[in-house]
Amino acid sequence: MKRVSKRIRCGCVTRSLLLATMMLGGCGQPEIRVYRIPKEKPALASSAAHDHATQTLPKLEWQLPPGWEEQGPGRMTVASFRVPGKEGQAAEVSVMPMQGERDLGLLVNIVRRGSELKPLSNEELSKMTEEIRIGETSASLVDLTDAAGSDAKAQGGRILLTVLSRSGMTWLFKMAGSAEVVSAQKEVFLGFLKSIKFQEAPDQTAVASSSSTSAPPASDSGAPGETKPQWEVPAGWREVPATQMVVAKFLLTGPGESKAEVSVSVFPGAVGGVLANVNRWRNQLSLPAVADAELPKVITSIDVAGGKATLVDMNGKDPRSGGKARLIGVILPQGGRTWFYKLTGDEAVAEQEKAAFLKFVQTAKHPDAA
Amino acid sequence: MQPNKLTQVLTSLRLTVVCLALGLVLVFLGTLAQVNEGLYAAQNRWFRTFFIWWGPQGAQWTIPVFPGGYLVGTVLVVNLVLAHLNRFQLTWKKLGIHVTHVGIILLLLGQLATDLLSRETQMSFAEGESRNYSSSSLNSELVFVTDSENPNEEEVVAIPQVLLASRHELKHEKLPFTIHVRHYYPNSDVRQRAPMIETNPPPASAGIGPKVTLLPLRETKKTDERNLPSVVFELMGPQGSMGTWLGHAKLDDQVVAAHNRTWRLALRFERQYHPFSVQLLKTTHEVYRGTANPAINEPGIPKNFQSRVRIENAQRRESREVDIYMNNPLRYEGLTFYQYQMGRDELDRNRGTSVLQVVRNPSWLTPYVGCVLVGGGLLIQFMMHLVGFIKKRRIA
Numbered sequence: 001m002k003r004v005s006k007r008i009r010c011g012c013v014t015r016s017l018l019l020a021t022m023m024l025g026g027c028g029q030p031e032i033r034v035y036r037i038p039k040e041k042p043a044l045a046s047s048a049a050h051d052h053a054t055q056t057l058p059k060l061e062w063q064l065p066p067g068w069e070e071q072g073p074g075r076m077t078v079a080s081f082r083v084p085g086k087e088g089q090a091a092e093v094s095v096m097p098m099q100g101e102r103d104l105g106l107l108v109n110i111v112r113r114g115s116e117l118k119p120l121s122n123e124e125l126s127k128m129t130e131e132i133r134i135g136e137t138s139a140s141l142v143d144l145t146d147a148a149g150s151d152a153k154a155q156g157g158r159i160l161l162t163v164l165s166r167s168g169m170t171w172l173f174k175m176a177g178s179a180e181v182v183s184a185q186k187e188v189f190l191g192f193l194k195s196i197k198f199q200e201a202p203d204q205t206a207v208a209s210s211s212s213t214s215a216p217p218a219s220d221s222g223a224p225g226e227t228k229p230q231w232e233v234p235a236g237w238r239e240v241p242a243t244q245m246v247v248a249k250f251l252l253t254g255p256g257e258s259k260a261e262v263s264v265s266v267f268p269g270a271v272g273g274v275l276a277n278v279n280r281w282r283n284q285l286s287l288p289a290v291a292d293a294e295l296p297k298v299i300t301s302i303d304v305a306g307g308k309a310t311l312v313d314m315n316g317k318d319p320r321s322g323g324k325a326r327l328i329g330v331i332l333p334q335g336g337r338t339w340f341y342k343l344t345g346d347e348a349v350a351e352q353e354k355a356a357f358l359k360f361v362q363t364a365k366h367p368d369a370a
Numbered sequence: 371m372q373p374n375k376l377t378q379v380l381t382s383l384r385l386t387v388v389c390l391a392l393g394l395v396l397v398f399l400g401t402l403a404q405v406n407e408g409l410y411a412a413q414n415r416w417f418r419t420f421f422i423w424w425g426p427q428g429a430q431w432t433i434p435v436f437p438g439g440y441l442v443g444t445v446l447v448v449n450l451v452l453a454h455l456n457r458f459q460l461t462w463k464k465l466g467i468h469v470t471h472v473g474i475i476l477l478l479l480g481q482l483a484t485d486l487l488s489r490e491t492q493m494s495f496a497e498g499e500s501r502n503y504s505s506s507s508l509n510s511e512l513v514f515v516t517d518s519e520n521p522n523e524e525e526v527v528a529i530p531q532v533l534l535a536s537r538h539e540l541k542h543e544k545l546p547f548t549i550h551v552r553h554y555y556p557n558s559d560v561r562q563r564a565p566m567i568e569t570n571p572p573p574a575s576a577g578i579g580p581k582v583t584l585l586p587l588r589e590t591k592k593t594d595e596r597n598l599p600s601v602v603f604e605l606m607g608p609q610g611s612m613g614t615w616l617g618h619a620k621l622d623d624q625v626v627a628a629h630n631r632t633w634r635l636a637l638r639f640e641r642q643y644h645p646f647s648v649q650l651l652k653t654t655h656e657v658y659r660g661t662a663n664p665a666i667n668e669p670g671i672p673k674n675f676q677s678r679v680r681i682e683n684a685q686r687r688e689s690r691e692v693d694i695y696m697n698n699p700l701r702y703e704g705l706t707f708y709q710y711q712m713g714r715d716e717l718d719r720n721r722g723t724s725v726l727q728v729v730r731n732p733s734w735l736t737p738y739v740g741c742v743l744v745g746g747g748l749l750i751q752f753m754m755h756l757v758g759f760i761k762k763r764r765i766a
Binding site for chain 1 (some may be wrong): 495500502503511515517520521522523524525526527528529530532533540542544644654682684689
């Protein structure tokens, strides 16, 4: 009897295991998924995460050559142009900034690889490189398709790459397109490069464009080594090393991946006045400039330790990511200098931290306060 | 076959020996096959299957020619369980045998559970960058991302590459258009279209399509290379065609407008989102002194790969820094983060990059428990025999 019951039990277990095996074999059919994610943060805030790498981007100004069509900034470029030629032929000119100083050979070979051209040796590169001027600075111009064994030229194409190292940044100016158009426009391209002027922005500016918006003078900023005001840093703010022109900088985090940053900078004098600085900030959010008459509508006055300050609170768009962004700024003239407090980043964080930011500004004691 | 006959076969020790022998042959052949088929394809064809299928080249049919890993493993587990139950004797003298058997069964089942349930993804970033997701290294998905009613969230409709490769028409109630797959390439490359070199038509008419060149490539079987699939598809809305589009992992997101909404579309590696983010703060790459020689491009023998990361978890109000290095993974929220690869940013050689392997394995403890049980069972059995032997000697 005992033996029989054991056999029955074994039979049941056998069938159960086989059934389980068959069920396992039927799992894992792929299907379309629908899910939700936190909104991806605008690049303005993401750049704040690179606190060690973030650097001020100066504004560029240039003289647009006749016939060139401005295409606007792209994801990696701050400006691009279409250069039309005969019979539908064309070339493109792009301007791309990069953090840090980059090796010319490395950049040239990356661009060559993108066009299926063989990499160049240092010797070949040095033969193909010529010194030119971009504004007041010398730069290296390389005709990428001029190398021995290159088949691109035979197929009717040409690329000119100009690399400029300046203030810890590398700028790439590239003209690529039909060989006929590039050859005909080479001198125009060199003239365009010569016309370029770099205009420094006083704080963390993510904007670089051809607009002629004037930026405050920055050369005499006392930021490096500047004595910080006495303040009480709100809870949750993380201080990171300040970059050029900035007295102090804090990173703020909010719900999900949202981020923002607070920067404090100081400059001598009125620095162009309230209107120029409000419009500079509006430009950073892709907002149109306001006229003097409209200024009172966008600013308010707040009390701070030792006087009054101008408060501006704007919602706009991060020009690099196209995502929504908010900027809350305070302009505070004191002791012959002007202090700039700026909170920029995701709208959610800005909203959450606005009260703390204002309290931070209002309670700060400046070294040059009366 | 009668039930008692079937039970007799399934409980026989001969079946155990046959399964072990088949397992040996399978491991040998499967390992050799990795040379031509690649690691992951060979694992799927030889081990993650009930049968090895074969058919003449070019033929539309295949036949099973050898038992696969799942079949051998399943029969072995069934054999082990039934044989144990059949010969089961509830006595303290057999305690060690019982514990050892349970340990072996746990090892086998644990391996099956790992195979079915575990998921490996990778988190790659450069110093300063932050990620709240990890990506599959093998599988891609075509995603359509749009704003949701919650202003802080986006809705993603993700179509796995298997469907892109196997179906011509794809629909989903959340999408206001139908996707007609025109071409699917398992491996490919894209590069900026040089207007001076290319005269052939561009791969797609909308989005980035007219500005790039698509280069179909042979599938790679190498473990240190990745297949980058691409898909050319046409979107069909109620008003007709919305153009042909190209998806490739190297391309930026593209924007398509339909029904007064905008959608970002991209073909990217499958993402697994996490309720926390990881920021790479610093990478450390040390080699043994004297082994590196930049003059001959010799990188040296690795001594230590280390990533210092910051975990930010808003739900837990947590923000802390952790070091992840070889043999010291981070276990967090049911995931294990292993240091996997390390490098330098291609454009900024001063900036370190790191790849963490992110493993979700709900049964990660079973091998440890199984080994302890097997070891403990054998020890108990050995000690029982030893004690009995000593007692007998004393009596003698």
